[in-house]
Amino acid sequence: MIGIDIEEISRFKKLIKDKKFVERVFSKEEIKYCSSKKNSLQHFAVRFAGKEAVWKAINDRKKNIVITDISFKSLPSGKPEVYIKNKKVKNIEVSFSHTKSTVVAVAILKQK
Numbered sequence: 001m002i003g004i005d006i007e008e009i010s011r012f013k014k015l016i017k018d019k020k021f022v023e024r025v026f027s028k029e030e031i032k033y034c035s036s037k038k039n040s041l042q043h044f045a046v047r048f049a050g051k052e053a054v055w056k057a058i059n060d061r062k063k064n065i066v067i068t069d070i071s072f073k074s075l076p077s078g079k080p081e082v083y084i085k086n087k088k089v090k091n092i093e094v095s096f097s098h099t100k101s102t103v104v105a106v107a108i109l110k111q112k
């Protein structure tokens, strides 16, 4: 199963200033990671796209999972790993990419 999402970064300019939105949608680790970056908006936006991509990849199987259950932690190499309800998920892989205006995320649910 596969999921993809693309987002315009401009859409997040206002949203990211809303502390309630940020704390509802992103984990503490994600907020720390993105806030530490020079262009934090694109890191937030790509994680939002990543949550949607993961949701698309899994939604036929896991009806009880919502977007805000999905989060990412980045390894020291930069590779993001997937967490659902704060538990590491080994059978879902994601890949993120961003430009100044656009972000894209792909998720693959590996079959067992």
Ligand SMILES: CC(C)(COP(=O)(O)OP(=O)(O)OC[C@H]1O[C@@H](n2cnc3c(N)ncnc32)[C@H](O)[C@@H]1OP(=O)(O)O)[C@@H](O)C(=O)NCCC(=O)NCCS
Pocket (backbone or CB within 6 Å): 042, 043, 046, 074, 077, 078, 079, 080, 095, 096, 097, 098, 099
């Ligand atoms: C890691 C790398 C692939 C990122 O590519 P990029 O074009 O700079 O940036 P992109 O916008 O496409 O991707 C950024 C995302 O890649 C992901 N990423 C970073 N390191 C990664 C890794 N080791 N494995 C998987 N994904 C990684 C991250 O999710 C990052 O987004 P985030 O910081 O918001 O989490 C790149 O910096 C790199 O090191 N390439 C190696 C190629 C090389 O050797 N080039 C030099 C010779 S030309």
